[in-house]
Amino acid sequence: MFCIPYVKCLPLVALYGQLLLGLINGSFYALLSLGLAVIFGMLRVINFAHGALYMLGAFVSWWLSITLGIPYWGALIFAPLAVGLVAVLIEKSMLHQMYRLDPLYGLLLTFGITQVIEGTFRYYYGASGQPYPPPPALSGPLNLGFMILPIYRAWVVVISILACLATWLLIERTRIGAYLRAATENPVLVQTFGINVPLMMTLTYAFGAALAGFAGVLAAPIYQVSPLMGTNLIIIVFAVVVAGGMGSILGAIVTGYILGLLEGLTKVFYPEASNIVIFVVMAIVLLLRPAGLFGRAA
Amino acid sequence: MSILAQQSAATGELRSRLNLLTLAAGAVAALVAPFVIYPVFLMNVLCFALFASAFNLLIGFVGLLSFGHAAFFGAAAYVTAHAAKVWGLPTELAILTGALAAAALGLIVGFLAIRRQGIYFSMITLALAQMFYFICLEVPFTHGEDGIQGVPRGTFLGFVNLDNNLAFYFVVLAIVAAGHFAIWRIVHSPFGNILKAIRDNEPRAISLGYNSDSYKLRAFVLSAGLAGLAGGTNAIVFQLATLTGVQWQSSGEVILMTLLGGIGTLAGPPIGAAITIGLQTYLAAVDFPVTVLIGLIFVVCVLLFRRGVAGEILAYMRKRG
Numbered sequence: 221m222f223c224i225p226y227v228k229c230l231p232l233v234a235l236y237g238q239l240l241l242g243l244i245n246g247s248f249y250a251l252l253s254l255g256l257a258v259i260f261g262m263l264r265v266i267n268f269a270h271g272a273l274y275m276l277g278a279f280v281s282w283w284l285s286i287t288l289g290i291p292y293w294g295a296l297i298f299a300p301l302a303v304g305l306v307a308v309l310i311e312k313s314m315l316h317q318m319y320r321l322d323p324l325y326g327l328l329l330t331f332g333i334t335q336v337i338e339g340t341f342r343y344y345y346g347a348s349g350q351p352y353p354p355p356p357a358l359s360g361p362l363n364l365g366f367m368i369l370p371i372y373r374a375w376v377v378v379i380s381i382l383a384c385l386a387t388w389l390l391i392e393r394t395r396i397g398a399y400l401r402a403a404t405e406n407p408v409l410v411q412t413f414g415i416n417v418p419l420m421m422t423l424t425y426a427f428g429a430a431l432a433g434f435a436g437v438l439a440a441p442i443y444q445v446s447p448l449m450g451t452n453l454i455i456i457v458f459a460v461v462v463a464g465g466m467g468s469i470l471g472a473i474v475t476g477y478i479l480g481l482l483e484g485l486t487k488v489f490y491p492e493a494s495n496i497v498i499f500v501v502m503a504i505v506l507l508l509r510p511a512g513l514f515g516r517a518a
Numbered sequence: 519m520s521i522l523a524q525q526s527a528a529t530g531e532l533r534s535r536l537n538l539l540t541l542a543a544g545a546v547a548a549l550v551a552p553f554v555i556y557p558v559f560l561m562n563v564l565c566f567a568l569f570a571s572a573f574n575l576l577i578g579f580v581g582l583l584s585f586g587h588a589a590f591f592g593a594a595a596y597v598t599a600h601a602a603k604v605w606g607l608p609t610e611l612a613i614l615t616g617a618l619a620a621a622a623l624g625l626i627v628g629f630l631a632i633r634r635q636g637i638y639f640s641m642i643t644l645a646l647a648q649m650f651y652f653i654c655l656e657v658p659f660t661h662g663e664d665g666i667q668g669v670p671r672g673t674f675l676g677f678v679n680l681d682n683n684l685a686f687y688f689v690v691l692a693i694v695a696a697g698h699f700a701i702w703r704i705v706h707s708p709f710g711n712i713l714k715a716i717r718d719n720e721p722r723a724i725s726l727g728y729n730s731d732s733y734k735l736r737a738f739v740l741s742a743g744l745a746g747l748a749g750g751t752n753a754i755v756f757q758l759a760t761l762t763g764v765q766w767q768s769s770g771e772v773i774l775m776t777l778l779g780g781i782g783t784l785a786g787p788p789i790g791a792a793i794t795i796g797l798q799t800y801l802a803a804v805d806f807p808v809t810v811l812i813g814l815i816f817v818v819c820v821l822l823f824r825r826g827v828a829g830e831i832l833a834y835m836r837k838r839g
Contacts, residue, residue: 314817323636324636324640325820327583327585327637329817329820332812332813332814332815332817332820333817334813335809336813336814338809339808339812452648455644455766456645458644462642495656496652496653499649502642502645503630506633506642507630510633510634
């Protein structure tokens with residue numbers, strides 16, 4: 221048993237279970253806020269459509285499975301590519317016109333795109349979810365001695381951390397990443413060096429979207445594949461981003477995991493507040509450190 | 519840079535001439551309409567016109583995009599409904615209580631949100647409004663998914679029987695007109711001029727000695743209170759307060775109304791509200807998803823039509839001289 225005096229006692233297994241759930245939610249928060257931060261850094265656009273792109277990733281995996289019989293492993297590659305392709309279309313046709321305007325217009329445009337995507341899916345698939353089983357190799361439980369761990373969930377945590385680290389390495393340690401960081405600071409100067417900045421912007425948006433799509437594939441076997449799966453998530457991710465500050469890539473990742481764990485703990489000790497704990501943390505951070513935990517003052 | 523740099527260049531004389539014209543046309547339409555069109559529909563339009571105008575006070579005249587304005591509309595609806603039904607307050611006092619509650623909520627949300635600027639401000643208001651939604655879902659007095667139903671309409675000031683739709687329409691018209699008059703006064707006051715200065719160049723306003731945070735917060739509270747006035751009135755009209763009012767989709771709708779009508783114009787938001795509510799009512803009978811259409815209008819407005827209906831008319835008149 222695990223006790224917090226005057227609050228609650230409960231079996232350790234329940235605590236571990238909620239912590240694992242927190243870690244999984246944290247993985248999705250981290251992947252999504254990472255994508256938002258990458259896109260915002262380069263395009264100065266807050267991508268409201270991120271939740272819809274995440275949902276799209278889950279739906280593409282489900283389609284691949286029921287129409288072409290492509291299994292989970294294929295979806296893990298093709299779904300992010302498909303979502304990235306959709307993002308290229310969005311950027312080329314509409315979003316690129318927003319760069320010279322007030323950033324608020326980018327938010328409004330992507331909000332409208334979200335409504336169209338989610339509304340269309342809801343029209344055809346209703347609000348209920350489609351089941352998408354985990355691949356056989358990752359099904360079943362793993363007995364750790366102190367708790368039973370579903371293998372798929374452990375996989376999600378591990379692969380998310382790897383994806384976050386890979387993104388961080390790509391941006392901080394490679395030549396392309398260096399171009400990206402330079403273009404974030406001063407796009408005009410980078411362009412005069414002969415680097416195709418508009419193309420970089422398109423690819424950045426596609427990359428951020430592909431990360432959201434990747435998160436969607438990972439989420440498909442855990443949550444059901446439903447048109448509204450990204451709707452509320454995106455607002456939580458906004459709160460994560462505000463609390464973490466968008467200054468650093470690592471900051472977005474760490475904040476995502478911390479807040480996911482905190483939400484899991486709240487589910488154990490005070491479940492009534494579990495829906496709002498992330499927003500409360502955001503409010504406290506705003507009071508104490510307005511630029512965010514990892515943010516630089518504007 | 520402000521979101522509406524292109525609009526603010528309109529000359530004052532043209533504006534006042536056009537405003538007078540719009541006002542006269544609006545007044546005639548408002549007086550004749552209930553004899554032609556179903557009054558409850560019109561009351562809904564009027565409430566949302568005030569809601570959109572209150573929202574426009576922030577985006578259009580302070581340059582703050584609140585993505586959580588439904589919280590104030592919805593909070594006032596709950597408080598008004600509760601006050602009228604459970605406490606048995608007279609209708610006018612119930613609406614007033616709702617508006618005050620919304621202003622109080624606006625004080626809290628505004629205090630937190632103005633600590634960041636630009637796009638962050640929008641994200642914070644959205645997140646706090648979502649938090650408020652979850653609170654409304656949990657606390658007992660809102661009755662969760664059911665909402666507060668069967669709110670009595672009562673009598674206005676003790677002598678106007680509000681169960682008569684036509685009489686109620688003119689009461690709502692008076693409330694909404696008063697709300698718009700307040701906005702017009704705010705915008706044209708010295709206070710309003712400082713707000714516009716902050717919108718156009720905040721660092722310069724600060725350097726001139728104005729405490730911009732304090733002005734922003736006061737504008738936010740005023741806007742929240744006026745949105746609350748609209749929300750409370752709406753709750754009495756439909757005798758209902760539900761979670762729909764506090765959902766973030768409602769915040770999106772009020773943004774759309776303002777964008778469609780014309781950000782930063784006084785006539786725009788009511789025009790946008792009338793078009794949007796009209797479309798929603800019409801589409802309810804047709805098999806076409808409302809959210810998709812709202813999204814499409816959003817996209818078209820942002821891409822091609824950023825001045826909105828009123829802004830385009832103004833620009834056209836200006837070109838002709």
